[in-house]
Amino acid sequence: MSIKNEGSLLSKEELKALFNRTGLRFTPQREAVWRLFEAHPNGLTVAEATAILSGRGISQTTVYRTVGALQELGCLKWVHNQLGEHRFVASRPGHSHLLVCRSCAKAVECTDCDLSVLEKLIAQKTGFAVEGHHLEFYGLCPDCA
Amino acid sequence: MSIKNEGSLLSKEELKALFNRTGLRFTPQREAVWRLFEAHPNGLTVAEATAILSGRGISQTTVYRTVGALQELGCLKWVHNQLGEHRFVASRPGHSHLLVCRSCAKAVECTDCDLSVLEKLIAQKTGFAVEGHHLEFYGLCPDCA
């Protein structure tokens, strides 16, 4: 299992390529939305993101649409606060799990957590064809402890 | 690890005791809401539940309030569809995980999945004080496969 810490920014070119790969266009608005999440390891709600970005002339509609697109690209994952708040945090594309601080909501990504044994066991017992899982850990980050 | 299958209804008395234990009152409306979820292993959104229950004179407000109460009692857990739909499914109080069918949304509960090893590993690597986790499996149930 590996833990990846935040801070690995995508270059403008990488970001553009990421969008264009799936036929999406790379616009200043989309870059701004991504940069915002990239700069907030503790995530943002759409409302929070909109509040900040509207000051830069980016509309609420665009924030919603871009968050949706980034989710599809796998760059944004959402965690649900213990109280059901919808927060989105930047993340690397692909399968990974988030470790979220219940105090400051900072999220750290961890990958390669192997649950295949568990999945096989469940498949045997239930007859389900297990395809995947969603796993979130929560606790207190070092700064908040 | 144990898998529990649905179908174990709570008697009226058990249900009453469950509410009264925490100072809540046992009302016909609350029973109706619970019975509805109990009868739907694939869960319901609040909107769906309201649509059904309003025909029986139960208001939307009450549905929201009761779903909230049942959640606090641990009898109702919510799963987020791959598309972010808020579904609630009946469940036993206490820690457990849900196995959700991506086709029909039927949910089966499994308990005692031991992730303590993983949690310790993560704690070591990140410095987080891991307090718990939220785990959801998804796949195809035997009927849909």
Place this chain on the structure above:
DNA sequence: CTGTTAACGAGAAATTATGTCAATAAAGAA
């Protein structure tokens, strides 16, 4: 540079969730 078309902003509209308050009824005591 040009044409095609996805993406944009503004605002309406739909959906989802919470708050208010008078009337009602559950729970325990008498």
Place this chain on the structure above:
DNA sequence: TTCTTTATTGACATAATTTCTCGTTAACAG
């Protein structure tokens, strides 16, 4: 059983959240 207390209910208003429409703009391929 009857009474008293007080949580719960329903109707409605309100707030919060998300999606849709449509005319305009600009990204990107050729």
